[in-house]
Amino acid sequence: MTNRYDILIYNVRIASMQLNQSPYGALTSNTLGVTDGHITLLTECQTPDELERLQQMSDNVVDGKGQWLLPGFVDCHTHLVYGGNRAEEFEMRLQGASYVEIAQRGGGIKGTVEKTRRADDRTLLNTAIKRAKRLCEEGVTTIEVKSGYGLDLDTELRMLRVAKSLEQHLPVSIQTTYLGAHALPNEFTDNADGYIDFICNDVLPHIASQKLADAVDVFCETIGFSVSQTERVFACAQHYGVPIKAHVEQLSDSKGAVLAAKYGALSVDHIEYLADSDIPMLAQSGTVAVLLPGAFYYLNEVQKPPVDALRAHNVPMALATDFNPGSSPLASILTAINMGCVLFQLTPDEALRGATVHAASALGLQDRGVIDTGKLADLTLWDIETPAELAYCINGHRPTAVYKEGKHV
Template sequence: MTKQCDLVLEHVRIASMQKNGTPYGELTQSSVAIKNGEVLAIFDPSQENYQGNESFDGENKWLLPGFIDCHTHLVYGGNRANEFEQRLQGKTYTEIAQQGGGIQGTVNATRESSEQTLLSSAIKRAARLVEEGVTSIEVKSGYGLNMQTEIKMLKVARQIAEHLPVNIVPTYLGAHTVPKEYRSNPDDYVQFVCDQVIPAVAKQQLASCVDVFCESIGFSPMQCRKIFTAAKMHNLNVKAHVEQLSDLKGAKLAAEFAALSVDHIEYLDPKDIPALKRSDTVAVLLPGAFYYLNETQKPPVAELRANNVPIAIATDLNPGSSPIASILTIMNMASVLFSLTPEEVLYGVTVHAAKALNLPNKGQINIGKDADLCLWDIEHPAELVYGINQHRPVAKWFAGRQC
């Protein structure tokens, strides 16, 4: 009996990223049927027959889920290339900040930029990720630090999906740094975030998550607790930048609130890892910032493995500490700098990244999952992690449509 569908992908080697006991979730079947933007069947054509309105011959190339970049800050005004040059000429970060640079410089440029200007530059950055097989991107605000600009950033983030074949997940990061207007009283800013911005973001459905930067140069655990409490009151998930520069027990705090993810975590105390396991929280590693800031403290990968905490990988694309618009480069960095295996890295940009964004229908090739797929002309999936700038998908499908 012939079954109908929209598209059949034939003669493909499938790295499904299912956790089925085989490396990369490799399947023995060689065809995928797609209908209404989802995977309808994964089948052996000698055993089953699906008739598609279209068919595509994969010529025995590797089919993988589209990649998911689960941590970016890609909407912002201006850039900080001049500061990069100044630091290499001997200026300190403090000196640069005193002359209006650093995060405050990006805040100033973002506030001054029109929505269209922000959108145009964000599309260019997102396009670089999409070219490398990314089909979902999380985009944080956090360079506005006032009601008007934060909302503008979140609206711009959503608009990216109107211009590129990509799913966008906006996150409100009001607690990125204390704005200059509140420098003398950061608690008042935290109250503003909790009482005014979070309710507005929730009411307008501009974001599904609230993020914080829990660090000595960011916000204290007590301040982050207030923000998490406000987020949960408005039915928003929480995420957290934690333990990047020191151990303030931010990860343990985030676990109390069942955070989707804790990100950076170079200084995470291994004793706090079981709390992440109990809260089903994803550990997101950001090797781009580690590399760019020339850090030396590595995240506790072995302990995360031992506790079966899912590990995701992301670009952290931002103007200051990780101006890297290449998921493939970041994947290689994760292996070289943090000793993750290629298989761990690929799970980190598919299944685990989907979990970090609460996207249960993405990150795998499986029946009922979204048909966000990429075809790669490689001999083995490890090649995508092993090489730098050697590969691009030879074909891509977003929600079942070739793009």
Template sequence: MVVTLIDNVNIMSMDPSQTDNGVLRQTQLWIQDDKILAVGSAGAYSPVPDHRIDAGGKWALPGFIDCHTHLVYGGSRADEFRQRLSGTRYQDIARAGGGIQKTVRDTRTAAPQNLLQHSLRRTRRLVEEGVTTIEVKSGYGLDEQTELTMLNVAEQLGVYLPVTVMRTYLGAHTLPHQYKDNADGYIDFVCNTMIPKIATGEHASAVDVFCETMGFTAAQTERVFQAARSAGLAIKLHAEQLSDSKGAVLAARYQACSVDHIEYLDPNDVPALAEAGCVAVLLPGAFYYLKETQCPPVSALRQHNVPMAVASDHNPGTSPICSLLTCATMACIEFGLTCEEALLGITAYAAQALKLPDKGRLLAGLDADICLWDIEEPADLIYEMNGFRPYCRWVGGRYVD
């Protein structure tokens, strides 16, 4: 048993039940092995700490959680970025064989070591900024071998870097070339071959679908949900990014842990998310890169107390951003979140979106994923874009310099 005492520390625990996100000043934070032992005084127990750290008034926050990423892929789509700057629409690039299909081709031909090398570079940047948990999706293989390779590479990120990795199978990302004009046949493959293999081999804990006019229909999405539920996998959904396809309502019926993007979500559908306990994951990076103008219905989400998470959505085409804090700032500027909402969105609510109840908050008994920041107040992290890195970190109770 190893006990660490962080003394003379300011804490924002990110407890959503507290009006100030759980601010405590000039207090103590106790760590025992991989868990938080106590916030404030340890009380009658008061063990003699093995390590004592004077924080000097610095701020302790939970490690950040990036709950929606596509970090593992091959190739680059910088050429498409230049095309969009010249006025070509994302949908037109995709129809011409670019977009996700280009990344699928590049990922299928990339060596696993190459995928790992480039994914580590991107993930390392997130980790340097205070991210201690990430979700990584597959979806750029669309065949059995490449999808499994992507998920294996994602797992290795947590071996090489101090970060917890949650993996999601996104086989229903787009229609692969070999299933052209046979979308239902591809969904058969996803449901009958891949999902049982994913579940049996524990390659991922969740399944995601791109339900959209240029993705999969609500009926096809529901088939994937049914297969995921039968296999015991959690459900997530790319919903209402480019149009109102009613995917979010469908996801709510299946108690999805999150619906992501939701720029075109009908405010009248928000109560269904609240009733189902779904987290709304906002992805301002894609909104920014695609020059979208339709914002998520943040006011309705607030009104119905739907938790709002914020994620980087790092991907090669529409959000090549390796900074979760930048996306948190974007969520405030583009979508109207407060600094406090944005911080909750990359901690407590991001943990809820991944069904990780022991992460995202600094409370006794939870995981000791902690970042110490040399800032005047937590809002500085949102206000000053790309201005700070953690002074030090603990990941699973282990000190990371």
């Protein structure tokens, strides 16, 4: 017997998420073969003879029982490595404490920075494993993780290393993003420009030489960093050849998206306040719009991202959890998909493409997020009648099987 396929999955309906005309990129193929972690066969098996001939080409044959096969989800925006959590702060808030009182009692992002700096690597890793595992259980096979709770050299590098090491503990690929420009650390109070100098002169050279980050991100906002400070970080990242991502237009129209487009950013994230007139620039630069309904929901926001205009200009829209301890403690890509539909009026087709093919693009990854020959065999199998069910239910499903690079996990 020739073992041409490491695994052969037959009798499946395939929502490929390929950018074709059919909903969910559905294919007529019902059989898929994997070799060396990649999809090497997609075919429509019509007769028992045909199927038998294919089955003889693999020692590992799986009957999909008519279930739907989707690409593994890609969560393209998380901050899931951090010390402590903010449940206590949540309690205080709901007991009527103001943000100032919470900050005075050591809460807010500064509190998370303190706890992250104090946590040792093992603690950071163990808590991150628990969080990432919840995403993996829903069929997420690639996660982006940002730094940004250390804000000093040592802790930022540790966060990135810990994030990457999740790959050794879970069946998931990790993409790391350096988000030093997340908040101003106490060491640089009233000296944001000095902190940008520190990022560009002291941190980014280490990150670039040790290849610790796949991208660099900035929180460009009135309460974050200005457009000119953001541009200095982008220019430095570009100098080191590291791709750019950006938190922009979450709370105000600061024109961070225009700057990001100018620098050919992979993605602009949040974008509730993005002006319609700035959208053609994103279309031109091929920048993905990453929508984060979890933060919108958690912060009780009312301004919605300009979904109609993004759609009209064919700007790809991705969806992610933004999993973080402050504004989006959301460990569920399926809930993010549902929220994208309910809160932002995405169609289920757009929402599911947003958490697969477009999320992969938001990370600059062309080898996943779709089911096609040559792509990674990151696959999920679902006992559903239609893919729309995954968006329709509020976190109501679990995959019946997950394959990471062709291996059943």
